[in-house]
Amino acid sequence: AGGKNWFLPKFPRKMAALVGVFALLQVMFLLLVAMLGGKLATRLSEQLTKDPRRPVTIPPLLFMLFAGLILENVPGGLLRHVSNDLSSVLRKIALTIILLRAGLGLNLASLRRTGAATLRLSCIPAFSEAGVVAVLARVLLGLSWGFSVALGFVVGAVSPAVVVPSLLALQEEGYGVAKGIPTMILAAASVDDVIAISAFGVALGLAFNAEGINPGGNSSLGLAIGLAFIQIFGGIFVGYLLGRLSGLIGVRRSAAEAPVGDDVAGSRIRKAVPEAIRSSSVDGLKLSLFRVTFLLAIGLCVVFVASEYQASGGGFLTCMVMGATVAPLWDVRIGEAAREGEKRGEPLQVAFRTKGVSAWLGLAWWYFQPLLFGLIGASVRVADIEGDTIGFGVAILAVSLTVRLLVTYLTMLGTDLVQLERLFVAVAWLPKATVQAAIGSEALDVANDEDASDEVTDWAKDILTIAVLSILLTAPLGALLIAFTGRNWLEKQEDPERGQRVMIVTEDAKEAEDQLSKG
Numbered sequence: 001a002g003g004k005n006w007f008l009p010k011f012p013r014k015m016a017a018l019v020g021v022f023a024l025l026q027v028m029f030l031l032l033v034a035m036l037g038g039k040l041a042t043r044l045s046e047q048l049t050k051d052p053r054r055p056v057t058i059p060p061l062l063f064m065l066f067a068g069l070i071l072e073n074v075p076g077g078l079l080r081h082v083s084n085d086l087s088s089v090l091r092k093i094a095l096t097i098i099l100l101r102a103g104l105g106l107n108l109a110s111l112r113r114t115g116a117a118t119l120r121l122s123c124i125p126a127f128s129e130a131g132v133v134a135v136l137a138r139v140l141l142g143l144s145w146g147f148s149v150a151l152g153f154v155v156g157a158v159s160p161a162v163v164v165p166s167l168l169a170l171q172e173e174g175y176g177v178a179k180g181i182p183t184m185i186l187a188a189a190s191v192d193d194v195i196a197i198s199a200f201g202v203a204l205g206l207a208f209n210a211e212g213i214n215p216g217g218n219s220s221l222g223l224a225i226g227l228a229f230i231q232i233f234g235g236i237f238v239g240y241l242l243g244r245l246s247g248l249i250g251v252r253r254s255a256a257e258a259p260v261g262d263d264v265a266g267s268r269i270r271k272a273v274p275e276a277i278r279s280s281s282v283d284g285l286k287l288s289l290f291r292v293t294f295l296l297a298i299g300l301c302v303v304f305v306a307s308e309y310q311a312s313g314g315g316f317l318t319c320m321v322m323g324a325t326v327a328p329l330w331d332v333r334i335g336e337a338a339r340e341g342e343k344r345g346e347p348l349q350v351a352f353r354t355k356g357v358s359a360w361l362g363l364a365w366w367y368f369q370p371l372l373f374g375l376i377g378a379s380v381r382v383a384d385i386e387g388d389t390i391g392f393g394v395a396i397l398a399v400s401l402t403v404r405l406l407v408t409y410l411t412m413l414g415t416d417l418v419q420l421e422r423l424f425v426a427v428a429w430l431p432k433a434t435v436q437a438a439i440g441s442e443a444l445d446v447a448n449d450e451d452a453s454d455e456v457t458d459w460a461k462d463i464l465t466i467a468v469l470s471i472l473l474t475a476p477l478g479a480l481l482i483a484f485t486g487r488n489w490l491e492k493q494e495d496p497e498r499g500q501r502v503m504i505v506t507e508d509a510k511e512a513e514d515q516l517s518k519g
Contacts, residue, residue, distance in 0.1 A: 023082050023086060026078065026079050026081050026082050027082060027086070029071075029078070030079060030378065031371050031374065033071060033374070034063075034064040034373065034374035037064050037066065038063060038369070038370055040063055042058075044058050054488075057484065058480070058483075059166065059479040060370075061373045062479050062480065064374050064377065065373045065376060065377040065475055066377060068378035070377075071377075071378060072377070072379075072381065073381065073382045090368075090372070091372055091375055091376070091437075092303050092304065092312075094368035094371060095160060095303070095372070096299045098160075098161075098164050098368075098372075099160065099164065099299075099320045100295055100296065100320075101168065101358060101361040101362065101365060102164050102168060102323070103320040103321065103323020104324070104354055104357060105168060105323075106183050106320070106324040107177075110179075110180025111184065111187055113180060114180050114183070114184045114415065117415045118184045118191075119188075119191075120411045121184065121185070121188040121411055121412070121425070121429070122187075122188040122189075122191035122192045122195065123191075125192075125404050125411060126153075126156040126158070126192050126196050128403060128407040129155060129156040129401075130149065130155070132152075133155045133396055133400045134152040136396045136399060136400070137151050137396060140396065141396075144210060144459065146203060146204075146206050146207025146210050147203075147204075147207045147460070147463065149207070150200055150203040151462070151463045151466060153200040153203060154440055154466075155397070155436070155467070156196050157193055157432070158189050158193070158431065159431045159432050159435065159436070160190065161372055161373065162431035162433050162479055162482075163186075163189050163428060163429075163431060163478075164186060164189065166428070166483065166486075167182045167185050170182055170490065171183075173487075173492070175486050175493075176491065178493045179416060179491070181424070184425075187320070190313070190317040190320050191232060191317065193316065193434075194235070194313030195313075196313075196435060197439065198313065202225070204442065204446070208450070211452065213446075213452055227311075231311050232314070234314055235314040235316075235321065236317065236318075238302070239318040239321025239322040239325065240321055240322075242298055242302070243321065243322040243326040244325060249287075249330070273285060274359035274360055275359075276359040276362075277351040277356050277359050277360075279349075280350060280351030281349065281351070284350075284351030284352050285351055287351065288351045288352070288356030288359070289360065295323070295357065296364075298322070299319045302319060303318075303319065312438075327354040328354075330357070376434065376437050376475070381468070384441075384461075384464055384465065386462065386465045389461075389462050389466065393462075394469065397473060397474075404426075404429065405427070405429075408425060409422050409423060409425075420489040421490060421491075424486060428482050430478045431478025431482075432474045432475060433475040437467075439467075440463065440467025440468065441464050443459070444461055447459075
């Protein structure tokens, strides 16, 4: 008997450890399958391209999404040990990486020029779509007004996981750079999510309160609106301060050292380094690695702390602002350190510039992109789709997305964009994935925890069903449309570096240099 008493308490701990091992193995398996899916998409794109001037592009994220979807929904569930908490942590890390990278690539001069359009883009389409969804959900599904509005803001949020990498790919190729289109969309996407998530929280709290349930969340409309503004302006302010702090990481005079030879750059150790900085000196590699580690550590702390206090949108916005603030400062500091070397005709190494940090983030994204989209695909459980709701859900999404397209196009009137460019912005504003996967099940979780009535539970199930449908219908389609229309409707700048703020001599770099010299 003593042996049994000793063994039984240990058994659950051993099982928990075993489940943890299985979860890790399943995550690695998902990563491998999603990577293979991405490579298959690239190979198909090459095979389908007949004319190099008009390439056929199948976004790799499309097959990565389907990899996660299939692995989760096959009989037995090959990802059944990957918990929601683990999936959420990994998705947050991936989003932090891509948003920091997007921030480093923001063209602040273009953003100032398109500031009013960016603000309109971040607000008007989301509220318009949320209103349409709310009315249709009330009429077709019979949801209460509170739950209808909550559903509207679940559907109304754009997906940074799809939009950001898709726009960064176009930006790196030079599409839309001259008019600052990628910068405008990237900046608006983070604000859009803050507004949608905050509004969803308010609507859901009021919806449950109307049914006599207090889920412990915030149900004060005025206070919730105030918290949304705090997230937006607080995220901008904190991001600016952290960016200025990160900008203090300068360089020594060794920034002007000559790069290593081809024999060293081709060594085994150097092959683990991003290609863009593989030929840089050891000091350059150390500096870029220290900078990216510092930036990632701060970004991850901000995102996880903000998420803990139900302000994840503000955390993501902080990351993007931090990257946008620090980039010109680092380029100015290399400008100061390299002047003597430039006078002697010595080359300027990428590793000492902001692009060195972007190269490391790009390497990290190479691993986390398939993981992110695989996990988003795995968040879609076909069994959660209520058959009776599918028809009405598809109808609601079809009407609301049509309205969103039209409203987004009209929002861009008054800018210097031509018709096809305005249409592209409208298309780029369609995809749903990240936010819907994160908050789609929240209403059902609260309903189950609070033992809500069958009617309220059914309403919560309808919200989850339509959130799942929105991911299935818009994430793959949106990724395909962005890739196709971006390369056919946007003007290509042959030298995209000119349109980027990562150059040493730009308007923002000069401005930052003046500030540093005054300090």
